[in-house]
Amino acid sequence: MADPIPVPVGILRLPRGPDSSGSRGFSCNPRNFQNPHNSQNSQDFHNSQDVQNSRAELRARFLRLLSSARGRPARFSLWNGLELRAEFGAADVHTGAFQVDSLQTPLGIQGSALLRCGDVLEFSFPLE
The missing domain is CATH 1.20.5 (Single alpha-helices involved in coiled-coils or other helix-helix interfaces)
Incomplete structure (x- = not known):
């Protein structure tokens, strides 16, 4: 029996955190805390x-x-660079997901799907 072919695994690169001077969004100075x-x-x-x-x-x-966007065509840009088109259905605030219909992916069209908000970089409703 032959050894299985190894599946390549992508490398996840996380954004760099703030440096010690606090110049990237976080301040190391506790005096900046706003006390009412x-x-x-x-x-x-x-x-x-x-x-x-x-x-x-x-x-x-x-x-x-x-x-007001229900049923309108929408374009979703994902963090991984994919651009998807779909018909907007709804957004669930509690679970953080968009429900879409007729999702056009590189692998084909899905009748309906949930897109996690954390995966979506931006979405728009193109004028057509």
Whole structure:
């Protein structure tokens, strides 16, 4: 009996983390923490209601977009470089997935599928 042919395994390269100076998004300085009880940051604390209102409005817009997108053709770009086309179905916030119909993949067309949000880099609705 012949030995099985080894299957090549791809290498997963993770993004580099922040360096010790904190220049890549993380600060090593604990004084940058915004404490609402600190008089210096009290103005930021009062403006947080404005920030919360803005975020609520953006979330409402996004949810209206998703509800009006049902049945429209969509294009999904995945992190691995694949571009997929499908008919948008729905988005599940709790499990983090997009439900699509007629998913066009390099291997063929799937009647329906779930795309994990973590795999999707971006999605759009092309004007056709």
